[in-house]
Amino acid sequence: MQDQKDLKNAGLKATLPRLKVLSLFENSKERHLSAEDIYKVMLNSGEDVGLATVYRVLTQFEQAGLLVRHHFESGKAVFELNQGGHHDHIVCMKCGRVEEFYDAEIEKRQEAAAAKFGFKMQDHSLTIYGICEKQPCDK
Amino acid sequence: MQDQKDLKNAGLKATLPRLKVLSLFENSKERHLSAEDIYKVMLNSGEDVGLATVYRVLTQFEQAGLLVRHHFESGKAVFELNQGGHHDHIVCMKCGRVEEFYDAEIEKRQEAAAAKFGFKMQDHSLTIYGICEKQPCDK
DNA sequence: GTTGTTGCAAATGATTTGCAGCTGT
DNA sequence: ACAGCTGCAAATCATTTGCAACAAC
Numbered sequence: 001m002q003d004q005k006d007l008k009n010a011g012l013k014a015t016l017p018r019l020k021v022l023s024l025f026e027n028s029k030e031r032h033l034s035a036e037d038i039y040k041v042m043l044n045s046g047e048d049v050g051l052a053t054v055y056r057v058l059t060q061f062e063q064a065g066l067l068v069r070h071h072f073e074s075g076k077a078v079f080e081l082n083q084g085g086h087h088d089h090i091v092c093m094k095c096g097r098v099e100e101f102y103d104a105e106i107e108k109r110q111e112a113a114a115a116k117f118g119f120k121m122q123d124h125s126l127t128i129y130g131i132c133e134k135q136p137c138d139k
Numbered sequence: 140m141q142d143q144k145d146l147k148n149a150g151l152k153a154t155l156p157r158l159k160v161l162s163l164f165e166n167s168k169e170r171h172l173s174a175e176d177i178y179k180v181m182l183n184s185g186e187d188v189g190l191a192t193v194y195r196v197l198t199q200f201e202q203a204g205l206l207v208r209h210h211f212e213s214g215k216a217v218f219e220l221n222q223g224g225h226h227d228h229i230v231c232m233k234c235g236r237v238e239e240f241y242d243a244e245i246e247k248r249q250e251a252a253a254a255k256f257g258f259k260m261q262d263h264s265l266t267i268y269g270i271c272e273k274q275p276c277d278k
Numbered sequence: 279g280t281t282g283t284t285g286c287a288a289a290t291g292a293t294t295t296g297c298a299g300c301t302g303t
Numbered sequence: 304a305c306a307g308c309t310g311c312a313a314a315t316c317a318t319t320t321g322c323a324a325c326a327a328c
Contacts, residue, residue: 051285099258106252113229154308
């Protein structure tokens with residue numbers, strides 16, 4: 001029900017595809033999803049949805065501030081629910097695993113670095129790339 | 140002459156397109172160039188080169204360690220000469236301007252964050268996005 | 279009943295690949 | 304000569320857009 005309100009609030013009609021995408025983000029254990037990810041899950045759930053719609057909805061949600069878009073080196077954009085709390089990401093270049101972290105000192109210093117070059121920061125997000133040592137590391 | 144050696148050293152024949160691309164990076168005032176950038180400059184210099192060759196050469200140079208590839212939010216990859224010295228980047232989301240910086244404390248802390256999640260860092264590079272306040276800010 | 283939305287197909291932009299011919303060594 | 308390169312055209316991948324049919328309010 002809250003989702004319906006969120007959508008109206010953003011000036012968007014509460015349509016089936018949109019509600020489904022929102023609930024997917026709220027219920028998936030993976031916080032970071034790509035358009036393709038979402039499209040596949042919806043198809044498997046029997047929805048009759050088009051990939052183009054998924055892209056459109058994701059972009060609208062981003063503009064509405066419901067989602068945040070990230071471009072990790074993977075080549076495909078991933079989205080996560082915007083739950084206010086700021087954090088940064090560490091991404092596995094091999095399997096795509098994403099972890100979140102926050103370090104106040106880094107925040108302060110990146111702001112200082114930006115200021116030094118006359119840059120105004122948009123969001124403070126920053127991404128670290130590595131290889132995760134977890135067992136599977138594949139997808 | 141050194142370029143010829145560098146190429147041989149990497150197991151690559153010293154061909155015209157390759158030498159031209161290398162010298163472009165060495166002589167351009169812009170350290171960060173995309174495939175398209177390089178292709179256009181070469182065409183304007185009267186070279187008879189194909190865009191596919193530029194892409195191939197850039198990838199080979201990256202694998203040989205001569206160049207480093209970055210995927211900033213722009214959607215197109217940019218490359219820079221690998222001159223050993225590690226540094227990070229701050230990129231303007233509006234005009235694409237790229238500045239370089241280095242902060243030992245940030246390095247230390249990103250390493251710590253990575254370790255906490257069992258990630259082994261590849262290179263330590265990290266990118267900050269913002270809007271530069273410089274006058275033109277267009278391209 | 280409008281106006282906003284959707285699915286589909288075709289278009290786009292960046293990058294890759296197949297292939298016949300050309301070029302360093 | 305021979306393997307390694309190259310340009311060109313066609314292919315691929317992620318994403319966008321045009322459009323007629325359709326669903327919210």
